Amino acid sequence: xxxxxxxxxxxxxxxxxxxxxxxxxxxxxxxxxxxxxxxxxxxxxxxxxxxxxxxxxxxxxxxxxxxxxxxxxxxxxxxxxxxxxxxxxxxxxxxxxxxxxxxxxxxxxxxxxxxxxxxxxxxx
Numbered sequence: 001x002x003x004x005x006x007x008x009x010x011x012x013x014x015x016x017x018x019x020x021x022x023x024x025x026x027x028x029x030x031x032x033x034x035x036x037x038x039x040x041x042x043x044x045x046x047x048x049x050x051x052x053x054x055x056x057x058x059x060x061x062x063x064x065x066x067x068x069x070x071x072x073x074x075x076x077x078x079x080x081x082x083x084x085x086x087x088x089x090x091x092x093x094x095x096x097x098x099x100x101x102x103x104x105x106x107x108x109x110x111x112x113x114x115x116x117x118x119x120x121x122x123x124x
Contacts, residue, residue: 004078005061007102010047011054011087011094036062036081044083055086057098
């Protein structure tokens with residue numbers, strides 16, 4: 001897949017990570033040959049393991065050359081995947097807040113930050 005956007009959010013427990021590290025993690029996993037669903041989950045799981053936060057959320061939007069150039073030939077078609085762990089999975093309000101922030105990033109309204117959580121949007 002050709003990544004268009006990766007959005008990462010986590011609710012810190014005791015540990016935090018710099019924004020550049022989030023980009024590095026996404027970049028590291030995206031260089032491997034794999035399916036988008038696994039890539040999304042790997043990013044979430046490594047953050048869960050390393051930071052042990054209250055919750056992790058990752059959404060990813062990507063275009064796939066097999067959709068654009070071969071088969072159905074639908075240029076511009078994209079696929080969105082997500083992985084929600086912890087509070088993002090169990091608490092609908094937290095999940096909705098993250099997904100609203102992802103929408104704001106996807107339409108280009110800029111950077112938002114929240115005092116109780118960390119959200120980042122990485123555009124490729």
